[in-house]
Each structure stands twice: as structure tokens, then as C-alpha cells.
Amino acid sequence: MTSRVPEDVVWMRSSTSSGDDAVEIARLPDGGAALRRANDPDCEPHVYTAAEWDAFVKGVDAGEFDLPE
Template sequence: MSRVPDDVVWMRASASDGDDAVEVARLPDGGAALRRAADPDCEPHVYTAAEWEAFVKGVDAGEFDLPG
């Protein structure tokens, strides 16, 4: 799916604010779309269900944690 339906619900993390915030929307096919909150008219990045699941699993496993 390359086009994001107009009726998706965009969500922002409660700790996310300002121009650097991102929003995510679940797509009907199980994938997800990601966009910059400060520019909601810009074309979002779209991920398949498998790509999004792999990303979430990586986050849960700490693969993206910064050293320190």
C-alpha cells in the first residue's frame, strides 16, 4: 500500500512534542505510516505489516538503544 487512507488515526507519543515529533498511523492492511507532525501534508513513510512488526520487535529487544 503506497497511499494512506484519509480516515486513518494519527497518534503521537505523549512525550513527543515540538517540530521534531513524529506521528504514526495503523493502516488497514496491518502496516503503518509515519510522518513528521510539523508537516502533516508531506507524504508519509509507509511500512508493510512485516516491516513494522520487525521494527517493533527490534525496539522491544533494545536494538535501537543508544550506548551509555
């Protein structure tokens, strides 16, 4: 695993995430986050800084990623 993700992070999966498309998230000590495919935990995770993750969460909260009706 990448040195940017400590070995002892706790990976979590949403209760609504299942099957081959499931993803897991780990909060990093610096406030950032790492995402990985749940069915391939040895694959290099995507790592986001605290600022990047904060911007993403704010975008989700604001509905920026909602599908058009």
C-alpha cells in the same frame, strides 16, 4: 496524501513527542504503519508494510536501537 494511506486513518502522537521533531503514526488497515512529521501533515508519509513494522517493533523490544551507555 498518498493512496497507500487512507484518508480516514487516525494519526497519533506520543505524549512524549513535542516541538518541531514530533512525529505521528497511523496504523493501516493491512497491519502496516505510516509515519509523518507532525508539523507538516501534508508531507508524504513514510509507509511500512506489516512485516516491516513488526520487525521494527521486535527490534525496539529487543533493545536493538538502544544507545550505548
